[in-house]
Amino acid sequence: MQHSSPPSTPRSSARRTLLALSAAAAFGGFAATGMQLMLDRPAAAEPAPPATAATVPAAAALPNVVNGTPMPSLAPMLKRVLPAVVSVNTEQRVRVNTPFGDDPVFRRMFGIPEERIARSLGSGVIVDAQRGLVLTNNHVVENADAVQVQLADGRTVKAEFLGSDPDTDVALMRIPAQNLVAIPLANSDQLQIGDFVVAIGNPFGVGQTVTSGIVSAVGRNNLPGAGYQNFIQTDASINPGNSGGALVNLNGELVGINTASFNPRGSMAGNIGLGFAIPANLANSIKNQLLAGGVVRRGTLGIDSQDVDARIAKGLGLAETRGAVVTRVYPGSAAADAGLRVGDVILSANGQAIANAEALRNFQGLQAPNARVVLDVRRDGKPLQVTTGLHEAPKALAGTQLDPRLTGANFAELPESLRRQGLSGVLVESVARGSRAAQSGLRGGDVVLASSGGEFSDLTGFRAALQGTPEQLVLRVLRGGRSGTLLMR
Known part of the structure; x- marks a missing residue:
């Protein structure tokens, strides 16, 4: 039987609003546990469960009408959104090691x-x-x-990998299927603390699941182990297997990509209401760059900096112990063009407070090359505003571009997750067998911490440190948790 609603009055409108908020909040109790942010990655995909039928407890039905007022429901919005959220199934061939290495006789004897x-x-x-x-x-x-993708209607299709950006934990795939449904994107910059959101995914492989909550915070960038960060924090349950799913607003628009939840006791200890999602605007920017060229380009000021501690704050006459003090300005960089100097203290960028050197690096990593940046600076204790356009940060450099003694080696920026563990320097991405660099003992996977040309924090600094072509080129290298030196001949 259809029920007509009574004419709207201020009291009935307030009642509907209260019921709507209560019903939306109630969805958050249906999920169980969260993932822990690991030191080497923000989260882990859920291992596939054994192929057994899962049973889901039936939920009690709510009445359609209470005291003549229709009960609010998220069901109409979810009917539009659920077909756009898919399950992602991956397979990876893993080498099985044995105590006797690759001995084929041992493998046959024990069936390994x-x-x-x-x-x-x-x-x-x-x-x-x-x-x-x-x-x-x-x-x-x-x-x-x-990689296979299972659609909400039960179809399973093979996915084509188009590219990824490990430092923001975003990946892009394409599936060859017809009659698909997409989620429209919201402007995630307009998201506010207290907005209601709904998380959708496939936790623990039980099937498509919906949880809900509110936005607890925006702009989170101080989580251990993750890359460049600008997370939406929510108390909507985000569980193992939810990674990569949708965080939507009550209009059914995508505001974020669920990536992790935090629990210091581990992923199986239960959800504690600390979930994190990548903002839709950031994910969309990464998507567009991957489509355009398969590579994500980032901006940089071209400086080295360090945290402002109590001693530095006192020496520079700062009222607060926060900010990033410039310790080096590289020639030809965006910072040099803008007139930044050693000793300048950067307190904010584009209105965003800069707490320390890591926060400044994180800010730069989320900007595109040529992005306009307004910096609030303290110079000799006086306020100064500097406006500049960023230059493109190099992603990789061949050894031959740096010094002939490095021929055969390729260098890359350190993953941001490693930087958040305290490492600084550049990664040896690969070394050609028999090359000059290989003959001097350099190996792929090494981390170069410093050189005889000086210390550095990234590729820009590494290149600058070698500009003088030192007579002896010595590299301080971290390998397998131990550091040592290599003389490059």
Whole structure:
């Protein structure tokens, strides 16, 4: 039977609003546990469960009408949104090690295979129905040999990997399927603390699941182990397997990509209401760059900086112990063009407070090359505002571009997750066998911490340290947790 609603009055409107908020908040109790942010990655995809039928307890039905007022429901919005959230299944071939290495006789005697298949589960979001574009987390599909996507209607299709950005944990795939549904994107910059949000994904492989809560904070950038950060924090339950799923507002628009939840006791200890999502605007920017060239480009000021401690604050006449003090300005950099000097203290960038050197680096890593940046600076104790356009940060450099003695080696920026563990320097991405660099003992996977040309924090600094072509080139290298020196000949 259809029930008509009584005419709207201020009292009835207030009652509907209260019921709507209560009902939306009630959805948050349906999920169980959260993932822990690990030191080497923000979250882990859920290992695939055994192929057994899952049973889901039936939920009690709510009445359609209470005291003549229709009960609010998220069901109409979810009917539009759920078809756009998919399950992501990955397979990876993993080498099986034995105490006797690759001895084939030992393997045959004990039936030990050379490889095994590791499977994991995650979630994804269709953001372009015509082109079949799906956003997910990088850690969901990282190193996968095969990726399949299961749609909400039961179809399973093989996904094509288009690219990823490990430092923001965003990956892009394409699926060859018709009649897809996409989620429209909201402007996540307009998200406010207290806004209601709904998280959708496939936790623990039980099937598509909805939880809800509010936005607890925006602009979170102080989490251990993650890369460049600008997280939305929510108390909506985000569980193992939810990674890569959708965080939507009550209009059914995508505000974020679920990436992790935090629990110091581990992922199986239970949800404590600390979930994190990548803002939709950031994920969309990464998507557009991956589509355009398969590579994410970032801006940089071209400086080295350090935290402002109590001693520095007193010496520079600062009222607060916060900010990033400039310790080096590289020639030809955006900072040099803007007139920044050693000793300047950067307190904010584009109105965003800069607490320390890590916060400044995080801010730069989320900006595009040529982005305009307004810096609030203290110079000799006096306020100063500096406006500049960023230059593009190099992602990789060949050894031949730096010094002939490094021929055969390729260098890359350190993953931001390693930097948040306290490492600084550059990564040796690869070394060609028999090359000049290899003959001097340099190996792929080494981290170069310093050189005879001086210390540095990134590729820009590494290149600057070698500009003088030192007579002897000595590298301080971290390998397997131990540091040592190499004389490059």
